[in-house]
Amino acid sequence: MSDHEYQPKSKVGKWFNDRLPLLTLGAHLTDYPTPKNLNYWWTFGGILTFCLITQIITGIVLAMHYVAHADLAFGSVEHIMRNVNYGWLIRYIHSNGASMFFLAVYIHIFRSLFYGSYKSPREIIWILGLLIYLLMMAAAFLGYVLPWGQMSFWGATVITNLFSAIPLVGESITTWLWGAYSVDNPTLNRFFSLHYLFPFLILGLVVLHIWALHIPGNNNPVGIDIKKPSKDTVPFHPYITIKDAFALLMFMIIFAGFVFFSPNVLGHSDNYIPANPMVTPAHIVPEWYLLPFYAILRSVPDKLGGVILMFSAIFILFVLPWLDTSKVRSAVFRPIYRQFFWILVIDVLMLGYVGAMPAEGIYLVLARVGTVYYFLHFIVVLPVVGLLEKTDPVPMSISEPVMTGGAETSLARKINEKI
Amino acid sequence: MKKFRKKTFYLILTIFLSFNHLNSAEMTEPIKVNWSFKGITGKFDRASLQRGFQVYKEVCASCHSMQYLSYRNLGEPGGPEFSEEEVKAIAASFEVTDGPDSQGEMFTRPGRPSDMFVSPHPNKEAAAAANGGAYPPDMSVLVKARKGGANYIYSVLVGYEDPPPGVKLDQGVYYNKYMIGNKIKMPNNLEDGLVEYADGTASTVDQMAKDVTTFLAWAAEPELEERHKLGVKVLIYLILLTILVYLSMRKIWSRIDSKM
Amino acid sequence: MSKEEKKVNRRDFLFTATYTVGAVGLGAVIWPMIDQMNPDKAQKALATTEVDISQIEPGNSITVLWRGKPVFLKRRTPDEIAEARAVNMDDLPDPQRDEERVKEGKDEWLVMLGVCTHLGCVPLKDKGDYNGWFCPCHGSHYDVSGRIRKGPAPTNMEIPKFEFVDNNTIKIG
Numbered sequence: 001m002s003d004h005e006y007q008p009k010s011k012v013g014k015w016f017n018d019r020l021p022l023l024t025l026g027a028h029l030t031d032y033p034t035p036k037n038l039n040y041w042w043t044f045g046g047i048l049t050f051c052l053i054t055q056i057i058t059g060i061v062l063a064m065h066y067v068a069h070a071d072l073a074f075g076s077v078e079h080i081m082r083n084v085n086y087g088w089l090i091r092y093i094h095s096n097g098a099s100m101f102f103l104a105v106y107i108h109i110f111r112s113l114f115y116g117s118y119k120s121p122r123e124i125i126w127i128l129g130l131l132i133y134l135l136m137m138a139a140a141f142l143g144y145v146l147p148w149g150q151m152s153f154w155g156a157t158v159i160t161n162l163f164s165a166i167p168l169v170g171e172s173i174t175t176w177l178w179g180a181y182s183v184d185n186p187t188l189n190r191f192f193s194l195h196y197l198f199p200f201l202i203l204g205l206v207v208l209h210i211w212a213l214h215i216p217g218n219n220n221p222v223g224i225d226i227k228k229p230s231k232d233t234v235p236f237h238p239y240i241t242i243k244d245a246f247a248l249l250m251f252m253i254i255f256a257g258f259v260f261f262s263p264n265v266l267g268h269s270d271n272y273i274p275a276n277p278m279v280t281p282a283h284i285v286p287e288w289y290l291l292p293f294y295a296i297l298r299s300v301p302d303k304l305g306g307v308i309l310m311f312s313a314i315f316i317l318f319v320l321p322w323l324d325t326s327k328v329r330s331a332v333f334r335p336i337y338r339q340f341f342w343i344l345v346i347d348v349l350m351l352g353y354v355g356a357m358p359a360e361g362i363y364l365v366l367a368r369v370g371t372v373y374y375f376l377h378f379i380v381v382l383p384v385v386g387l388l389e390k391t392d393p394v395p396m397s398i399s400e401p402v403m404t405g406g407a408e409t410s411l412a413r414k415i416n417e418k419i
Numbered sequence: 420m421k422k423f424r425k426k427t428f429y430l431i432l433t434i435f436l437s438f439n440h441l442n443s444a445e446m447t448e449p450i451k452v453n454w455s456f457k458g459i460t461g462k463f464d465r466a467s468l469q470r471g472f473q474v475y476k477e478v479c480a481s482c483h484s485m486q487y488l489s490y491r492n493l494g495e496p497g498g499p500e501f502s503e504e505e506v507k508a509i510a511a512s513f514e515v516t517d518g519p520d521s522q523g524e525m526f527t528r529p530g531r532p533s534d535m536f537v538s539p540h541p542n543k544e545a546a547a548a549a550n551g552g553a554y555p556p557d558m559s560v561l562v563k564a565r566k567g568g569a570n571y572i573y574s575v576l577v578g579y580e581d582p583p584p585g586v587k588l589d590q591g592v593y594y595n596k597y598m599i600g601n602k603i604k605m606p607n608n609l610e611d612g613l614v615e616y617a618d619g620t621a622s623t624v625d626q627m628a629k630d631v632t633t634f635l636a637w638a639a640e641p642e643l644e645e646r647h648k649l650g651v652k653v654l655i656y657l658i659l660l661t662i663l664v665y666l667s668m669r670k671i672w673s674r675i676d677s678k679m
Numbered sequence: 680m681s682k683e684e685k686k687v688n689r690r691d692f693l694f695t696a697t698y699t700v701g702a703v704g705l706g707a708v709i710w711p712m713i714d715q716m717n718p719d720k721a722q723k724a725l726a727t728t729e730v731d732i733s734q735i736e737p738g739n740s741i742t743v744l745w746r747g748k749p750v751f752l753k754r755r756t757p758d759e760i761a762e763a764r765a766v767n768m769d770d771l772p773d774p775q776r777d778e779e780r781v782k783e784g785k786d787e788w789l790v791m792l793g794v795c796t797h798l799g800c801v802p803l804k805d806k807g808d809y810n811g812w813f814c815p816c817h818g819s820h821y822d823v824s825g826r827i828r829k830g831p832a833p834t835n836m837e838i839p840k841f842e843f844v845d846n847n848t849i850k851i852g
Contacts, residue, residue, distance in 0.1 A: 036675060061715055078487040078559065081642065083719040086711035088642040089649070234675055242668045249661040256657060260650025261459050264563060272564035272639075273556070282599075491724045521731075533724040656704055663697040670693060 028214070033233035034240050035220035037398045041111040042218070043247030044104050050248055051101040052206060056199050058094040059143075066146065068192035070185040073148035074274045092263040098140050099266045100255050102289035105133060114341055116329030117219040123321040128209040130317055135202045137290065142195035148188060149271030150281050156183045156191070158284060162297075165307040182277065222398055223330025232398040283358070291355030292348050296374070298359040299367035309371065316378050323378055325386030333392040340381050347373050447596050449567045449574040452629065456569075456636060459651060462644050463637050468499035470616050471634025474627050476509075477614050479558065482550055482605075484538035487559035488638055491532035497644035498637055506532050513537045551591040553604035562632075562639040569636045571597065576628035579607035727852030729844065732788070740804060742793060745851045749793035749801055750839060751812075752849065755823065760786055762810065763824040773834045777824040780838055790841050790849060791825045797832035812836075 006027040008014045017023040065084050067076035080087035109129070112118050118126035141159060145152045160177050164170040179186030217228055226232040234240070258266065266288065270281045286294050293310050300306035316323075331338045351370040357363040455464045472493065475485075490510035493501045501509065510530035515537060518525035530537065540546035547554040556564075565571045574597035582594035588602065595603040609624045616622050637643070728745045730752060735741055740753035755763070763777040781789060793801050793812075800816035807813030808829060809822035819830030826835040841851045 057712065061712060064716065065719075075487065079719075079721070082487065082492070083721040085714040085717055085719060087715060087719070088646065089711055090715060092646075238671050239675065242664065242671050246661065246664045246668050249657060249664055253654065253657050253661065256650065256653050260646055260653060263646075269564055269566045269568075272560045489721070489724070491720075495720075531727070533721070656700075656707075660697070660700050660704060663693070663700055667693055667697045 030235065030237040031229075032214060032236040033217065033229035034236050035218050035226055035232060035398060036234045036239070037220050037222065037232075038218065038240070038243075039221055040243075040247055041107065041114075042220075043244050044108040044111065046244035047104045047248050047251050048101070048108060049206065050251075051097060051104055052199065052202060055094060055097050055101060056203070058090050058097065059196070059199065061090050062094055063196060066192075068146070068189050070148060070188055070275070073146060073188060077147045089259070092259045096255065096258045096263060096266060098143065099287070099289065100251070100258070101136065102140070104251070105136065106289070109133070110345060113344070114331045115219055115221060116223055116324070116326075116331065118321050119324060119329050120321065121216045122213075122219060125209060125212045126321060127318055128205055128212055130314070132202055132205045132209060134314065135198050135205065139195060139198035139202065140287065140289070142191045142198065144271075144287060145188065145191045146195060147271060148275045150273040150275060150279075151268045151271040151284070153183060153275035153277065154280055154284050155286060156187065160187075162307050162310075165304040167304070219329060220398065221330060221332060222395060223328065223332065224394055224397070226398060230397075285356050288352065288356070291353075292351035293355075295351040295355035295367045296371045298355070299364065299371045313371075313374060316375065320378065320382075323382045325383045326389065326391070327386075328391045328394060330394075333394050334385075334389055335392065336385050336389045337382075340377060340385060343373070344377050347377070447574075447578075449570040449597055450577070452570055452573055452632075454569055454633070454636070456633070456643055460647055462647070463497070464633060465500055466618060466620075467630045467633045468637055469501065470618070470620060470626075471630035471632070471637075472499050473614055473616065474631040475558075475634055478608050478627075479631065480536075481539055482546070482555040483558045484540070484546070484555075485536040485558045485638060486538055487557075488536045489532070490530060490534055490536070492641060494532070495641070498641055499634070503532075510534060551604060553591075555605065558635055558638065560639045562636045564639075569632050572635060573628050573632040575603070576609060576632065577625060725852075727850050730849045730851065731847060732849055733847040737787065743851070745839065750851055751789070751791055751793040751804070751825075751836075753789040753804075755787050755789055757787075759810070759823045763822060766822065766824075766826075770828070772827050775824075775826060775835055780824055780826075780835070782843065785843060788849070789823075789825060790838065790851065792837040792839055794836065795819055795832055796827065796834045796836060797830070802836075 006024050008017050008023050013023055062080065065076065065080045065087065067073060077091070080091050082088075084090075112126065112129070141155070145156045160174050160183065163177060164174045166173060175181065177187070178184060179190060217226075220226070229235075268285065268287075273281075285291070293313060296313050297306045297310040300309050326334060326337065328334055331341055347370050350366060351374065354363045354367045354370065359367070455462060455467075490506055490513075493499050493509060494503055494506040510532050513530040513534070513536075514527045515530040515534050516525055516527050520526055538546075540549060543554055562568050562572060567574075575595055578595045578597035580594055580596055582588055586594060586601070588594060592602050592604055593606055594601060609627050611623050614622050614627065620626060640646075725746055728743060728750075730741075730743050732741075732752060732754070735752065735754045737754050737756045738759070740751055742749045742751055744750070760777070766777075768774045768776070778786075780791070795802050795814040795816065797814065797817055797819050800814050802812035802814040802819070802821060804812055807820035809820050811823045811825065811828075812821040813819070814821075814830065814832065817831050819832035820828045821832075821836060822828050824835075825838075827833070839851055841849055844850050
């Protein structure tokens with residue numbers, strides 16, 4: 001990177017930049033050499049940044065009108081929907097924005113899994129990303145409680161009760177979380193406070209995530225290290241910015257479709273019933289993006305066991321870079337891993353599906369099979385396949401997909417087709 | 420990565436189909452009505468909204484509250500759009516409790532457009548006590564609060580039947596084939612000719628059910644028409660910008676691709 | 680113009696169009712975020728206030744709340760009215776005749792927003808050099824008609840829209 005050589009042209013610019021090198025930062029972000037073969041799966045980083053900013057802005061606006069009190073919260077949301085200028089628009093962007101955020105983050109994560117973006121030297125990026133994901137789930141859960149509908153209340157009850165599974169101190173912890181002897185007004189108040197805090201923590205982690213990314217630079221579909229800058233790279237602006245913008249607009253079209261034409265389809269109708277501590281809704285389901293974990297939780301007939309397994313399902317991802325033993329990053333050149341990748345995708349989708357179903361009969365069986373496979377994939381499949389798999393030859397550079405062992409043009413063509 | 424894309428497409432399709440499947444559990448599927456407010460350009464039928472308000476006022480309002488609506492809403496664009504005078508007259512026909520006055524006493528006065536809809540009971544407990552222990556739910560967002568929405572509300576209103584043989588009903592419980600569990604504590608309040616519509620429409624049970632459901636759909640989503648209108652504009656704008664950005668992208672990347 | 684130049688022009692036009700359309704959209708998105716802070720529909724439709732004035736003796740006043748602001752209702756004595764009307768217009772920073780500030784035939788009733796036109800404090804009654812109101816924040820003196828006489832306030836205290844429903848009731852708003 002040629003950051004150090006950057007010098008502002010104007011005198012004022014130089015004076016400022018010597019004291020606070022914002023212009024150097026700007027130049028770095030503009031010129032940042034990016035692999036030129038990034039496909040559209042790489043645009044979700046930009047899309048996620050958009051999602052975060054959108055959630056923060058609409059959230060700050062909503063907080064200007066929302067009242068975090070058990071007796072008034074539901075009514076204040078209705079006030080936003082009915083009286084506040086554009087209140088309905090802002091609230092629907094915020095509530096559907098959460099779903100769009102998770103949709104994007106799941107694609108982002110699975111892209112990383114497919115192309116091996118979590119592998120050395122990008123482990124820290126991966127771990128920061130997982131922390132962001134964890135905070136996102138927490139923020140989404142806290143936010144879902146705020147309208148104080150039936151699903152808010154009972155979702156809060158169920159999730160906080162997870163902590164009661166902890167031996168000895170569990171009960172004390174849940175009471176401490178509630179600030180009462182059940183989910184009540186103190187709970188709502190602190191959830192609002194934390195829901196306001198978390199997005200800014202996420203923003204901080206995102207800065208670190210991008211910083212950590214800019215040290216080794218982007219991975220790419222071929223998964224090889226590239227020289228930067230070289231003819232394999234393009235400057236971030238305008239090449240990547242315009243591509244990101246295009247993908248973002250496509251994403252926004254889908255987003256707008258939800259916001260304007262079916263704003264409640266991703267939510268649950270029971271949440272338009274005010275919270276009632278005396279009656280539990282017939283089917284409690286979390287929002288769709290938490291369903292796979294919900295399925296894992298319910299697949300274990302033991303309270304503590306279920307909770308441990310559910311958290312393990314997330315925490316196992318933190319050691320993923322060391323579980324994967326393969327030297328080759330991209331699944332493009334890993335014929336066996338590629339199969340298992342798709343099995344994992346189907347497995348997670350199936351877990352999501354059974355998570356929405358009643359925990360009985362065939363659904364319970366499927367949940368258990370899915371859970372076992374989920375862990376098998378990370379603990380057994382990844383290390384073993386990495387060791388045994390015969391990978392396809394990897395090209396030397398992006399622009400010259402020529403093999404080390406001679407000019408195998410047919411293979412080169414094959415690779416080009418794949419990318 | 421054509422393969423990757425294709426597979427993903429099918430996966431996404433599968434998820435959506437399976438979520439559709441989720442919605443169809445447990446009760447008799449509600450009757451599908453071709454509401455005027457469906458679809459991306461859907462609008463409410465003004466006349467039906469006004470009739471629906473009449474049904475609400477004369478039939479529902481004696482038990483059900485609608486505490487998040489104000490009388491002024493009845494005159495706002497996208498709703499029943501009563502004239503200003505009509506809204507004032509409607510509001511004035513209700514006794515509103517106000518106060519305290521300078522003596523510290525609560526007093527009643529005729530309603531004003533800015534007042535919220537007067538509830539038939541002072542609180543939930545009183546409402547339940549007056550209705551055999553079952554609280555008649557607030558109807559402000561009822562359509563959004565029920566799976567199946569407007570179709571479901573309409574179906575329940577027209578779904579009263581004699582119980583099939585073998586089904587025993589307690590005192591004050593009625594059989595309704597669209598209700599979850601088929602048992603409902605609200606009696607069948609609609610009968611042909613119950614209200615006299617000002618516009619001369621025949622007040623059949625079906626007509627009244629449709630009208631009042633339309634009214635409730637508006638009450639739950641008073642922003643619907645504005646939302647649809649703005650949504651169409653936003654989509655047109657986004658598609659236009661997407662095309663422009665796509666063309667710009669092609670131009671910019673042609674500098675690289677031509678060198679390859 | 681050479682072919683090359685034409686090509687460049689067309690490309691420039693495309694980029695300019697894209698930027699322009701994008702900027703228009705951004706502006707359109709900002710508006711709802713600003714407008715949401717304006718008074719909402721419920722605020723705009725806020726009720727009028729009706730006041731029972733049968734208990735007010737001449738020379739006394741009451742204060743009621745309307746749209747979150749105090750409204751002074753003063754029943755003036757004939758002396759006070761005479762005093763207000765005797766003022767020379769040239770002595771007033773914001774010249775306005777007392778007759779313009781009350782309803783015809785109801786001269787004794789002064790109904791005005793009890794908000795100092797300087798920076799919004801509530802003036803104290805029966806204080807100041809002009810027998811009317813005095814704002815303690817920055818020392819504005821108002822006379823018995825609520826007109827500014829001395830101090831930093833630029834204009835007279837505002838008269839809200841009001842009407843007499845009957846002899847004993849005033850409706851403000």
